[in-house]
Amino acid sequence: MERRILIVSTASLLAMLMAALAALTHFSAIHSREAKREQMEGLQLYAFYGLSQEGVGVHRPQLSVKLPQGLGKEGVTVENDYMGHLIAIRIPGAKEDYLGGNALLARTDHIKGMRMEDGLIEVAMDAVYEAESKVENGYLHVDFYRPWQVYDKILVIDAGHGGSAFGDVKQKLMEKDLNLSIVLELKSLLDEGGEGIGVYYTRTEDKNPSYEERIRLAEEVRADFFLTIHSNSSADGQMSEENGTEVMYDEAKGDGSQQLAGICLEEVSKALGSKANGVFPGNRDYLLRSSKVPTVSIEVGYMTNQEELQKLASSTYQRQAAQGIYNAILRAAGAVRQ
Numbered sequence: 313m314e315r316r317i318l319i320v321s322t323a324s325l326l327a328m329l330m331a332a333l334a335a336l337t338h339f340s341a342i343h344s345r346e347a348k349r350e351q352m353e354g355l356q357l358y359a360f361y362g363l364s365q366e367g368v369g370v371h372r373p374q375l376s377v378k379l380p381q382g383l384g385k386e387g388v389t390v391e392n393d394y395m396g397h398l399i400a401i402r403i404p405g406a407k408e409d410y411l412g413g414n415a416l417l418a419r420t421d422h423i424k425g426m427r428m429e430d431g432l433i434e435v436a437m438d439a440v441y442e443a444e445s446k447v448e449n450g451y452l453h454v455d456f457y458r459p460w461q462v463y464d465k466i467l468v469i470d471a472g473h474g475g476s477a478f479g480d481v482k483q484k485l486m487e488k489d490l491n492l493s494i495v496l497e498l499k500s501l502l503d504e505g506g507e508g509i510g511v512y513y514t515r516t517e518d519k520n521p522s523y524e525e526r527i528r529l530a531e532e533v534r535a536d537f538f539l540t541i542h543s544n545s546s547a548d549g550q551m552s553e554e555n556g557t558e559v560m561y562d563e564a565k566g567d568g569s570q571q572l573a574g575i576c577l578e579e580v581s582k583a584l585g586s587k588a589n590g591v592f593p594g595n596r597d598y599l600l601r602s603s604k605v606p607t608v609s610i611e612v613g614y615m616t617n618q619e620e621l622q623k624l625a626s627s628t629y630q631r632q633a634a635q636g637i638y639n640a641i642l643r644a645a646g647a648v649r650q
């Protein structure tokens with residue numbers, strides 16, 4: 313008996329040491345990636361790998377931190393940067409010395425590192441997690457779940473281009489902005505409805521994640537499908553009569569992408585009253601070809617058509633496009649890859 317306890321505690325010690333080392337090593341990676349991030353201070357990472365011996369089936373939160381006196385759940389915000397695997401817990405009034413002096417317990421080996429500054433604990437995870445938090449007896453408890461533990465259906469939405477990648481530019485309108493506006497309208501619809509559907513966005517601001525990062529997100533969250541939103545242009549880029557909605561999919565895959573493309577075309581053109589040009593093979597498109605989940609590219613309308621360009625720039629048309637995509641999502645969620 314004594315020997316068993318000794319082995320357990322040695323193993324826990326070793327685990328703690330390794331977790332601390334891993335945390336520090338990973339932190340330097342985060343640090344170099346985000347130059348603006350300051351030096352980590354006050355790291356307290358306790359990894360209790362042996363805790364199950366305390367009682368099988370007893371739920372223990374994966375991260376707990378004591379809150380400053382008088383602060384309840386409504387005062388705490390948890391932000392999740394899925395692309396960066398970073399979860400930011402904002403605790404107003406918790407200064408750095410407070411966080412340094414109060415117990416912060418982490419009981420998971422999926423935490424790679426932590427950074428603390430005034431009012432903020434930033435946790436670097438080893439993958440995409442949903443954070444569920446509650447306040448009890450003056451403590452904030454946070455549990456981490458993989459997306460498929462939380463949602464029935466999962467999808468990734470990608471606003472095409474972004475940052476220095478403008479996409480097409482016509483009359484000072486940039487495709488990256490039109491795509492993002494539609495995606496943000498779609499986000500507000502999905503935030504309100506779309507129950508049971510976990511939605512992950514490759515970007516919700518003017519950034520340009522790489523194709524690999526966009527594809528990786530869909531793979532990592534085990535997305536049932538992946539929609540990338542674009543605005544079209546004529547083949548030679550000149551203004552023309554060509555107009556309407558089309559959807560592309562990778563014809564080399566038999567993964568339901570074609571069916572998904574059909575649903576999107578129907579719903580989006582219906583919501584917009586636009587011409588449904590059809591679904592088109594898109595194996596030449598790097599993202600469609602490389603994505604590991606059913607993926608389609610929705611080309612909402614033509615920036616090279618004067619009338620459609622003006623529509624695409626209007627918030628009414630953007631909202632209608634979002635509504636069409638939303639309707640397609642609800643339909644597809646019931647149909648694709650059960």
Ligand SMILES: [Zn+2]
Nearest residue numbers: 472479542543
């Ligand atoms: Zn595009």
